[in-house]
Amino acid sequence: MNTARTRLKLIAAAALLCALPAAPTMAQTAAKPKVALVMKSLANEFFLTMENGAKAHQKANAAKYDLLANGIKDETDTSAQIKLVEQMIVSKVNALVIAPADSKALVPVLKKAVDAGVIVVNIDNKLDDAALKEKGITVPFVGPDNRKGAKLAGDFLAKQLKAGDQVGIIEGVSTTYNAQQRTLGFQDAMKAAGAKVVGVQSGQWEIAPGNTVAAAMLNANPKITAFLCGNDNMAIGAVSAIKAAGKLGKVKVIGYDNINAIKPMLADGRVLATVDQFGSQQAVFGIETVLKALAEKKTQATLGGLVETKVALVTKDSK
Secondary structure, three states: OHHHHHHHHHHHHHHHHHHOOHHHHHHHOOOOOEEEEEEEEOOOHHHHHHHHHHHHHHHHOOOOOEEEEEEEOOOOOHHHHHHHHHHHHHOOOOEEEEOOOOOOOOHHHHHHHHHOOOEEEEEOOOOOHHHHHHHOOOOOEEEEOHHHHHHHHHHHHHOOOOOOOEEEEEEOOOOOHHHHHHHHHHHHHHHHHOOEEEEEEEOOOOHHHHHHHHHHHHHHOOOEEEEEEOOHHHHHHHHHHHHHOOOOOOOEEEOOOOOHHHHHHHHHOOOOEEEEOOHHHHHHHHHHHHHHHHHOOOOHHHOOOEEEEOOEEEOOOOO
16 A cells, blocks of 8 residues: 555655646747848848848847848839838837838838837838827937038038039939938038039839939039949949940949949949948847847837937948
């Protein structure tokens, strides 16, 4: 009888021992936060660089979070980007880092994300303050001062211009905050130099539209001495238009972003200068901001403000 009772006690103890590890194991393997990165066109080298920087950061911090990185096909496909954000909400991501294709149009879907408990941080192109206020949300912006960066490049160009020289500005997507700010920075520099801005037209952030706009401006204003372009893709398009017009070396070009494709043009003088806004790190700064907010259990309402990141002028003499 004692033997049977002892055997039963041993079986019960063994069962208890088997059951015990289950509870702490569940506690120890709490799910890592899922962070979504939603960018603009991955056909633009700048955003590929951004994506690569984010993936490298996640790989180095694999124990801290999982990353879902997405982008759209072209810079103006706002509806596709809205759908991406909706997909991320359905996927129950914990946080969203977004480079919006449009400063206003993305705000309603980002309100949906906030209402679903997603922490949202804005990078690259600042969301419209009035649109955010209308929806009753605050979204912190982590990124560069685009106006300051454009003025850096414009001031460099100004040293090679005379008062009254004609210049054209090729702007990004006109509804985006960063395009508007870069145009203002270029205009600040040209006003200080006494140069005449003969036109501001959108090249949609892309090479072919940039080329079309530059060609049209050259035809309409044969005395143009320079193009100030809101990004390097449009600068590449402008260089092609200048070449086609037989004016290489006679019309200066300014870019913005410092993508790899612009470097040979800086070296041989086809492009005078560009601005580095450290694209590989822009998403990283945003990711680190949301991870901190999640770790501190902050709500979206407690977030806001501006985290300014650096910009630097790049010329053929830069090291």
